[in-house]
Amino acid sequence: MAQQPEHIPRSQGGRRAQRVYEPGERIFAEGERGDTAYIIQCGQVELTRYSGTSIDRIALLDPGELFGEMALVDGRPRTANATAVGAVELLTIDRAYVEKKIAQTDSLVALFMRVIMARFRDQLAMNQCGVGEPVGEVGAGPAKLSYAEDLVRTTKRMEVDFALREALDSSELALFYQPIMDLHTGDLAGCEALLRWRRRGADVTGPDEFVPLAEDTGMIVPIGEWAFGQVCRDLKLFDRKICVQDKPPLYISVNLSGRQFEQSDLVQRFQLLAAAAGADPGRIRIEVTETLLIDNPTRAQTMLQDLRKAGFRIAMDDFGTGYSSFSYLHQYPIDILKIDRSFTSGILTDARIASIVRALVAMADSLGMAVIAEGVTDPREAEYLRGHGCQYGQGYLFSPPLPIDAFLENYGM
Ligand SMILES: [Ca+2]
Numbered sequence: 001m002a003q004q005p006e007h008i009p010r011s012q013g014g015r016r017a018q019r020v021y022e023p024g025e026r027i028f029a030e031g032e033r034g035d036t037a038y039i040i041q042c043g044q045v046e047l048t049r050y051s052g053t054s055i056d057r058i059a060l061l062d063p064g065e066l067f068g069e070m071a072l073v074d075g076r077p078r079t080a081n082a083t084a085v086g087a088v089e090l091l092t093i094d095r096a097y098v099e100k101k102i103a104q105t106d107s108l109v110a111l112f113m114r115v116i117m118a119r120f121r122d123q124l125a126m127n128q129c130g131v132g133e134p135v136g137e138v139g140a141g142p143a144k145l146s147y148a149e150d151l152v153r154t155t156k157r158m159e160v161d162f163a164l165r166e167a168l169d170s171s172e173l174a175l176f177y178q179p180i181m182d183l184h185t186g187d188l189a190g191c192e193a194l195l196r197w198r199r200r201g202a203d204v205t206g207p208d209e210f211v212p213l214a215e216d217t218g219m220i221v222p223i224g225e226w227a228f229g230q231v232c233r234d235l236k237l238f239d240r241k242i243c244v245q246d247k248p249p250l251y252i253s254v255n256l257s258g259r260q261f262e263q264s265d266l267v268q269r270f271q272l273l274a275a276a277a278g279a280d281p282g283r284i285r286i287e288v289t290e291t292l293l294i295d296n297p298t299r300a301q302t303m304l305q306d307l308r309k310a311g312f313r314i315a316m317d318d319f320g321t322g323y324s325s326f327s328y329l330h331q332y333p334i335d336i337l338k339i340d341r342s343f344t345s346g347i348l349t350d351a352r353i354a355s356i357v358r359a360l361v362a363m364a365d366s367l368g369m370a371v372i373a374e375g376v377t378d379p380r381e382a383e384y385l386r387g388h389g390c391q392y393g394q395g396y397l398f399s400p401p402l403p404i405d406a407f408l409e410n411y412g413m
Helices: 068-076 095-104 108-130 140-145 148-171 207-217 220-241 267-277 292-297 299-307 326-331 350-365 379-387 404-411
Strands: 018-021 027-030 038-049 055-061 081-094 173-180 188-198 251-256 284-288 313-319 336-339 371-372 393-396
Touching: 027 188, 027 292, 027 350, 038 068, 055 251, 068 095, 068 108, 081 095, 081 140, 095 108, 108 148, 108 284, 173 220, 173 404, 188 207, 188 220, 207 299, 220 267, 220 284, 251 299, 267 350, 284 299, 292 313, 299 313, 326 404, 336 350, 350 371, 350 379, 379 393
Parallel strands: 188 251, 251 284, 284 313, 313 336, 336 371, 371 393
Antiparallel strands: 018 081, 027 081, 038 055, 038 081, 173 188, 173 393
8 A cells, every 4th residue: 555645735633634546556455444435536446346256347436436435334344445547646534533423423313324334235245145145244144233232322312302302392391490599698699490301200300311312412402492481481480479679689590501502593592582571681690611611712702792792691600620721710701600519519628629619719709700609518518608708509408409389489478
């Protein structure tokens, strides 16, 4: 195989590169393990196969055509020889790159691809060996097995996906509200809306069990939109049922997913939903995670600014996990910092964690941000946080997330 000439540039990351072959040079041989697919940029490539007695040409490929992809997709040996006809220039695509792309694809699409590939290989084997005798490297057995695991995984995912679609239509999804308390006054300051799935004939399911899948399938977009609309309507209900005389009005915090963040008209959608419910955007806090900012920093900057302009408040969620770069805090328009539960749980037992939390509170304060400690479970944690200037707390010490009726019963008039 030709060495790659030095003057030929490699693309970023070396995933795709150009290669040149001399006339008559072998690109790959039948039975080899294939780690590369090719697109012809210049010249022609001949594909041949050994029939048992002779070598037969099965195709002559021209510029723009793709070959060698089968072995890359299903990991099985090459079924043909590829040879350069004249001088040939090829764009190469390597296995790692393709596997990464397949892993990112919807599992149903990936499954279809593997099934089609296995059937195609079976057909090829039958054509070679006579009907009913699919033998050899392109035989049916192993090819079928190659997607058995995908099939099980995809079936499970689809079952949950369909059930989730039905859940949204049949009101099985609900918002539970967890109070956020003012640690100084002991008053209710607001609450965070958390998704629950009251699945028929099953226990209430928490978001950890279905949100990642809904993120994957894109279902999180309609679910998130429904949740946001519900929050706006519930805010009006709180105004009627919860008395906050002489206190700042209650707010509701709602989590934003990465998929929702990709919608170019997200801000307008939220504005319309808030307006339709007659809800004040200033009392709706949108919780964003660091991942969301890292994935697309420029877009995040514009999006958060637009949400801010529309009157919504922005909370940085789970701060303390991941990179937790302090630079986010001045780079993005963030109003509220939520200290992750893993930090809160360490303040009484780990002096280093306690000093990080104190520094975070002081820094947020000097940047004009409110601080909420998440996961407060012990009265001594609340005491410590209060003593070090953290104004708000959320956690099981105060209350678990509650269905709206229970929430109103506890905090209503
Ligand atoms: Ca949150």
